[in-house]
Amino acid sequence: MGRRIRITVPGEPGAKGSVRACVVGGSARTYKDAKTRKAMDRIQDAAVRAMEDAGANPLQGPVAVTLRAYRAKGRPASKVGKQRAEDGLVRPVTKPDVDNYSKAALDSMNGVCYRDDAQVVRLVVEKWYSERPRTEIEVEEWVP
Helix, strand or coil, X not given: CCCEEEEEEECCCCCCCCCEEEXXXXXXXXXXXXXXXXXXXXXXXXXXXXXXXXXXXXXXXXXEEEEEEEECCCCCCXXXXXXXXXXXXXXXXXXXXXXXXXXXXXXXXXXXXXXXXXHEEEEEEEEEECCCCEEXXXXXXXXX
């Protein structure tokens, strides 16, 4: 692999919700709900900071993305259950789906980490539990 950008977005991971539609002046318009907009703004802000800290420009060629969503919500309540979750032995099997986490992240990083998310040739997405909720994203140049 080539250059690598590491991004950490603090707080409960955000996922992309369904596109909403309404009729305004006789024509249909689509929009993102406020929760999705807020999640995507948080990801984009963290990506901009990471790129600035790295002194990097958007990657130009194929890229590989690894995303890990660490959730606090839904963690087991017992002490043993919490420890098993922290050790990765219990994983979230609830909504949001991993593809909705990836849609939010990939779209938010367009024009920041890469020109367009069509450049992503490899994608790994995982859901974990953690006492410290966050989203960790690695974007790296894909080199054959």
